[in-house]
Amino acid sequence: MDKLSCILLVDDDKTTNFLNRLLLENLGVADRVLVAENGREALRLIEQNSTEETCPALILLDINMPVMNGFDFLDAYQDLSFDHKQSVVIVMLTTSLNPRDVARLQQLPTNGFMNKPLTKKMVHDVLKEHFNLEFPA
């Protein structure tokens, strides 16, 4: 069964990152799970892994983060240029329900929007929708 080469988790909450990495690894849907604690760190990781094998295929992005939040990250990501940028899927994973944020999110060039906590079903749904990968429930 195919799996993704790399998934990048961007969240400032270490516990969340721990749990999400645990879930993804247990599900076995990716060869690698990278973790960044803010937008800037995420940008650096993308730049470092912009070659085909290690480039993240899916980015799960939180909004409220120190140093560089999700919105600023997306702005910066727009300016980024690398080979496989077209195939990268960015899905927002957040607890924020502030209508102001929701309205802003809908304007952003992302591929989806999910509320925390991340569950097995949510992972399977994303993979099916964006990568046409099916996993047994």
Next chain:
Amino acid sequence: MPDQPVDYQAAFEALPGSFVLVEPNAPDYAILAISSDLLKLTAQARPQVLGHSVFTVYPKTPDAPTAAGLSALRTSLQNAAHTRQPDQMPVVRYKVRNTAGVLETRYWSGLTKPLLNAAGQVHHLLHTIQDVTERVREQDQQRELRKIEKTYGLFLQAPVAVCILTGPENTIELANDEMHRFWGTTPAVTGQPLFTALPQAREYGFAELLEQVRNTGQSYFGTEYPVQFAGPEQPVQYYNFTYQAYFENSTDTAAAGVFCVAHNVTKQVVARQQVEESERRVRSLVDSAPFPISVHVGQNLRIQSANQAMLQAWGKGADVLGRPFAEVLPEFEGQEVFAQMAQVFSTGQPFGVRNQRIEVVIAGAPQTFYYHYNFTPLLNPDGSVYGIVNTGADVTDLMLARQRIEEYAVELQESEERFRIMADAAPNQVWAVHPDSSIRYVNRAFLEFVGVSLEEYLRVGWASYLYPEEMEYAQHILTEAISRQTIYRFEHRMRRHDGQYRWLLAQGAPSYYPNGELYGYVGSAIDITDLKQMNEQLVQTNNDLDNFVYTASHDLKAPIYNIEGLLHALLQTLPPDTRHSGQVQHLADMMQESVDRFTKTIANLTDIVKLQKENSEEAVMVELASVLQDVCLDLEPLRASAAGRFVSTIPAELAIRFSTKNLRSVLYNLLSNSLKYGAPDRPPLVRIACELTPAYHVLTVADNGLGIEQEHQEQLFSMFRRFHNHVEGSGIGLYMVKKMVENAGGKISVTSQTGVGSTFQVYFRH
């Protein structure tokens, strides 16, 4: 010439007339010749007189009243003999025995002529006697008539018609010119019977009257007797007349005739008839006049006449006519009426008064009236007052109307006074404007706000205190409202005495007079500047609070999700036997439950905040039945487990104006509550209906459940209020429902009875 000599003797004797030729031998005067007529007259024979003295032949008659006859003859003979001139004797009266042997009085006129010879001496005396008895008698008769005429002259010349009728034939003995004019006759009819001279008089009954007077001796007085002697085409003449019997001698028992005096009173009668006619007309005019008229005569103001309107004004019947005024209307005693009339009576000056209050007792009850009335004196020819004409006009209605208006005015003034006192005491600005929007009044607070006197404010006006950019808008609002006479309400800024522009909430309403006429606008304004600032602060605070809630829920969500995740991770690390052991499983379940409750609480908080934010959720026409069906589907597991039943009478096409999502929420909450709070002894039966009222669609959800205690009903819709512990609930469902409905302009109410059930009614505005 015949040859035979003339026998002068025989001729003399045969000449007609009475004459005697005597010798002038005084004092005998012997008779020489005498005419046969004289002999016959004196009943003498010729042989006994010729040669004898005249005075012997005709001696003094013993029963003659005087001897003047013979002595006069002697004087006449002497005069003629002496003067040789004819001598005329005065007329003498003789008593002479006529041929029948009876002495009768005769009158003689004698003339003595002297016959002279050639020497101029008196040869003979010729005495001619003429019997003038008839002439004298005639003269006597005329003298008699003249005497009568003189006696009755006054009557005859009087401007009355006078006549004397004698005998049963009513012979016209005497009639003056006036009587002839009356009869249409001339004096020629004197001596004729009246009804021969004036046959047409018979038909007026005069014959009978005359006969009656003559027979009885009783006088008859005719008054204004109409006659038309001159013919039916001539105007009727009226006479007053008297028939009085007269007697030849005072001892006579039968009247000799009738003395008539008639007086033509046609002019007076016609004049009086005209006056009567005129009076009749005036009376009918007065009687039919719509205003009261009465005539009073005498010092006691006896009511001579009063028209219907006056009788009505007095409240009396026609039986008061002829009675003294004071007796008829004793209630006037204490009023001024009698004094005023007495004054008119004494001064002769008319009196008039307007709007006089008069108390009249009508049907036993005193009533108040108001009159304009006049007392006009009626004057005798000498200028003295004999009566008073009383005319009036009932102005009671007018006066009452005027009094009402005055009362209104006073009330209005009082009401305005009170309004001003109240308005001045009010802490907010109050004003009144005329219909043309000019200022009628502003209160103390208003003047204190602008900081000028009323005069100054009236001079400069409202507009100069307005915020320049809002002036046009404010004027527009005001003129628009006045033209439509509607209430207005708007916020605007106005310059305060310290130069600061303050926000005012102004509202005004049209005010009307009792007759419906526009009085103007009355309005008030409050300074809402602080309120506005506070509102802004509150909005800011609310926003801050919302953001806090979002942030807090966000910040709380992350750790609780983590705890949940970590719990699962921890459990995964345990060997399956241990994980499913009773103690661990129990602890794990309790931890999970706590996490769930925590999560739910956070979710509710965010829901509430979301609801506040989303009260502008778009309302659309949504089919109630269709949403109900969806909700029932969602609630199917709950309904099945409770063995409940939903009964809806909502027609499929019924649509209400509401947010679809919120309608779902409303129905979900109400229906799930009905199932959750069912009575334990009976399966839930929930009836859903909707009815249309003028302003709302009213949705009714009625159940047969536990019911809500009276004291809890009011708090039912408060946040986090839960009255039952046995069922799951967050305590925000009904709060949310209430918010949603009220945000859309509707309302919700509940009626409930413990042990019977609850009925919720939701009002959706059209």
